[in-house]
Amino acid sequence: MIWDYAEANPFANSSGNLIRMADLVAEVLEQSCSNGPVIGSCTQFDSTASIANEPAIICTDPPYYDNIGYADLSDFFYVWLRKSLVTIYPELFATLLVPKKQELIASPFRSNGSKSDAAAFFEAGFTKAFLRIRSSQDQMYPLTVFYAFKQEEAEEGDTGDQQVSTGWETMLEGLLRADFQVTATWPSRSERPGRSVAVGTNALASSIVLACRPRPEPAPITTRKDFLASLKKELPNALRNLQKGNIAPVDLAQAAIGPGMAVFSRYKKVLETDGSPMRVRTALALINQGLDEVLSEQESEFDPDTRWALAWFEQHQFDEGLYGEAELLATAKALSIAGLAEAGILHSRAGKVRLLRRDELPEDWDPTSDNRLTVWEVTQHLIRRLDKHGETDAGKLKARIGGMAEIARDLAYRLYTLCERKGWAEEAGYYNSLVVAWPSLSSVPELFQ
Structure with a gap:
């Protein structure tokens, strides 16, 4: 991603003008305080160092792997803010640029060009943060985690290449290493359709909310075979409920991660056939495979x-293919090309066939x-x-x-x-x-x- 910064005229009537921004803030304050003053405070914590001194109800929207380097992006604004505010907040503006070393992001640029080192840094930071959260979380309430990440990579599996999300993998690894389990999930329509990343793309419309609690001890250990059996039993109903709730197709793959990981995370370990613990990466690939199977089974309708x-x-x-290939496929389904043309779904001419x-x-x-x-x-x-x-x-x-x-x-x-x-x-x-x-x-x- 290449960053640029377009500065709008603050006194124009376009989006982002000064008066409109002030009105938006005023509207929020007016609605928030309509029933009297709201008592609260805002404090910045380093989640890997400390969270709270007493049990807290924690809701987090954690970093998104390598999507956005906020520290780099902040330099666009920091250099100008520092000029005017360094004498007022000398500690906050002590450095010439925004500090970047501790930002929790999987950036190969900050790991000597190594993707694996960047992923390891990101995962270690997540584990440390979730361990701190676990020690601070009020046990009466679940931890809620908002997450949305679409990027996928090929994972070679038993049935060929399968798709897994690196961002989800590392986030979940940190969550499970801190001995959390996923107890409930639901999609939340959190992404604005008009945002720049969504223009002309199939961008995610939802975040997935994970409700997590400390995994009870002793947690059971299971095998790959039994995990797949549980997945096959529970995933179809969960996916059908998501479809009934009209989850957008663009969100379905990441929404399926929730109920799939609810199965995986209830176990202390899922053992592969060679006795080694199953990786989260493998579990995600199997969940994606399960999603494909569920959608394929719906073809019976x-x-x-x-x-x-x-x-x-x-x-x-919608491109042309050979007539012989089309006829062979039709014969296997007890159909004819002439009948399919009569049904109004294809065009056949000169040894070529295509869908209308x-x-x-x-x-x-x-x-x-x-x-x-x-x-x-x-x-x-x-x-x-x-x-x-x-x-x-x-x-x-x-x-x-x-x-x-x-x-x-x-x-x-x-x-x-x-x-x-x-x-x-x-x-x-x-x-x-x-x-x-x-x-x-x-x-x-x-x-x-």
Whole structure:
């Protein structure tokens, strides 16, 4: 990430002007103190050194691995603040630039170019901080941790490369080494859609809140086989509840970490087949694998035409492929290319086959008169209406589709995950947008009753 700083005119009418900023602060104070003065204090602590002298209720939003170097960013402002405030706060502004050595961030630049050393520094700092938190946390209440981190790396596993999040791995390693266990999780819509990092990208919309308590002693030890059995038993219901709560597809992978780690963290150790303790990195890869399996199992709800389209899309997206390959796939699902063309989902010509693009779908399509209605077709038409005509028009179409619309939402989750893994960010954005807009689409019929 390259930092730059654009300074706005403080007396202009644009966002960030001086009057608007003062108004925002005043509004907060007015609302906060409307029922009389609020007594409290604000104190800065180094969480690796001390937290509180008496039991405290702790809620933390910890550093995000290597996302932002706040110490470096602060130099943009520090040098000017120091000029005017060094005589008033000499201890705070004792250095020429912001101190950077103790910042908890996985920066190879500060670790002689070594990624592994940077990760080790970050993890050690987390462990130390969580140990301090554990000693200060009021045992009557859980520790709550807000976290959101999307970056993933390939992890070679038993079934090929699997995706794991380095930021989540190191944060959780520190949490578990301090003998915490995850007891509950839920997504919190904490990220503003208009922030710069979200413009033109599938950026996370939610943070995941982890409720953690000290792991009881003695905690059980289990095997990889039993851990996978528990994961297979508990993860599907947890993910289905997240989907029912309309979690955005872009957030689903990190939301799955919560219930998955709730299983993993209840054990003191999970032993691999060779007797060694399972790493958090491996557990995260298995949780991601479990998410894929759950979404794949939902394909049983789809009609055969949709299952064919999904398999073809995975290989070709909306590009052309060979007729023979398409026919072979269709035959395996007891379908025909002619029938799929009749269903309105593909185009076949001169030995080539491709899925119809959304801009090729008929504008006057009526689901009530479609003799071969498919979940694939429903999903693509809903996205087209939403993209071209907005939520009201898409909501009216959803109402006419009936019960199949809910299955179309499941397909949108599946397609988003597939596109994200394939690196098809633009296409993934359409499926994410459909799920995010779902509550609004569902309320449209009520507005016209």
